[in-house]
Amino acid sequence: MKTTLKKRRQYKIDSEKIFETKLEILQSIENICIDNQLTYFAFGKLLIGCVHYGKELPEEHQPWDIGLLRPDYEKLVNILKNPNEDYGIYLDQYYKNTNYPSPLYRIGKVCEINIGAFFIEEPCWIFISPFDNVPEDFDYFCGYIRKMRRKNQYYAWILKVFTSKNFQMKLLKCIWKKIDQPQKAFARREQTAKMFSDTSNCKVGRIIFKKSEILALTQLLPVQNLSFGNIFLPCPSDYSCWTAPMSLSLKKQTLEIQKVVLYVLKEFDRVCRLLNLGYFICGGTLLGCIRHQGFIPWDDDIDVGMIREDYERFLEEANKYLDSHFFLQTRQSDPEIPYLFSKIRVNNTEYITQYNENRNFHKGICLDIFPFDVLPPVKKKCDKFLKRAKRLIRRHNLVCNKQLPEPSIKFPETTLEEKWWHFIGKAQRKLFKQIPLKFTQHSYIKHVTRYNYLLHQLDNCEVASFVPTYTHIKIKDLLPYREMTFEHLTVKVPYCPDVFLSMQYHDYMQLPPVHRQEGHELIRYSAQIEIDL
DSSP, rough: HHHHHHHHHHHHHHHEEEEEEHHHHHHOOOOOOHTTOOOOEHHHHHOOOOOOOSSOOOOSSOOOOOEEHHHHHHHHHHHHOOOOOTOOOEEEEGGSSOOOEEEEEEEEEEEEEEEEEEEEEEEEEEEEEEEEESSSSHHHHHHHHHHHHHHHHHHHHHHHHOOOHHHHHHHHHHHHTTTHHHHHHHHHHHHHHTTTTSSSSSSOOOSSSSSOOEHHHHHHHEEEEEEEETTEEEEOOOTTTTTTOOOHHHHHHHHHHHHHHHHHHHHHHHHHHHTOOOOOEOHHHHHHHHHHSOOTTOHHHHEEEEHHHHHHHHHHHHHGOOTTTTTOOTTOTTTTTOOSSEEEEEEEEEETTTTTTTSSOOOOOOEEEEEEEEESSSHHHHHHHHHHHHHHHHHHHHHHHHHHOOOOOOOOOSSHHHHHHHHHHHHHHHHHTOOOOOHHHHEEEEEETTTGGGGOOOOOOOOEOOSSSSSSEHHHHHHHHHHEEETEEEEEOOOOHHHHHHHSSTTTSSOOEEEGGGOOOEEEEOSSSSSOO
16 A cells, blocks of 8 residues: 555656656657658647647646548558557557557557656557548538447447456357457448548548547648647647637737626616616626636626526516617527527627527627526435436427528538438428427426525525526525626625635636636627727
């Protein structure tokens, strides 16, 4: 036991040695690629570390991933299958040494770590992934990804059977090895992944194991070299789909949007005071208020919460008092919205994200209003209550996600499989459009409001919002509301804001790592209005 603890402590001390060994692996891969005219690139956590820190991410034990287009990937694997001592690295297929269901190859090198008076050999790994062509047609792409997901799941299951030491699994292996084996399942999956390798598709991505971001070939190539440790690491020409550092243009954009949403917050506060309704800022807005005395520098929206009875009254009466610049977005005023909460949008503005780009509803810059409902006072009932609420949310989101409009770009149907997936896509959209979103929302609201009658009967009840994330607070920590300054406005906050923030963010005064200081996935915005604050 003492030796184990000592080793763990020493591993932390020798993290620099492990980092240097991984850099040596990357340098060896670079030499192989130069000798054989291959192109590789960093992605995932390795890319994020390279862009933001020029070294490994602050979190420990993050895997390093590099990718290659399928032809280069297969050439590199074939080269490494015949070990060359000049490079000092070797190839390993992950599943042979562990029951972790990965089809990926990893490139390793032994690192000698000093443990007290002796050395131990610890292998260091870099994972390599093939990036395959994917169909551009929306329906065919969705069908193809579902097909690959099934093959991934089957491969994971068959690996679990063949590598487990469990008695039942061993028995199942004896039966199943006559039907199928991991090598055959792996080959079938590789064959499916390479279906479009001979086409001129301009979109690529990793689709084996876990799907990566799908990006255009022009976003990937030509690679750019960024400083990483003491080497230069090839990275995609446009890595914004994985991470985006806060540039001057992005800061300017964020400040402009913040100015508009502050305008909405001022109007919301005015109407609530006119109607004598309670509210409180929550989420990132409350965090910014406490930690930054205003906006979080990279955040560009406003979140407010209301107890359900105040929320319902606001929806009924607010339109009488809201200025004409604003639009109260509810299921009644905009039936196509996918949300289980309401928003106040600014007319003549635009806020387009990846989520709402292809949806048909008002997409102005907005303030989010979340209703808070009473939780059951008994823990067992509360657990069942939450599970049921999550199921209803998933059902609502499923219907929303299947109600997308017909794709704007249509490709000719050339194969039977393509015709099949086009048919499935059209049938799903037509079928799910017959399900009114007000029906799934009504089921959700009916469930989450079941215990609201306890609000004025129990002194210590707890209220919660279930979307977009589950947040909760005891009523004694929420009421009475206090007033604090947010930017130059006076707004209402929970009575004990630190309790609310600790529940949601734990150590909320600690700034997140640089790579997590990012806003929403904004595509474009416009705000052609005059604002008087």
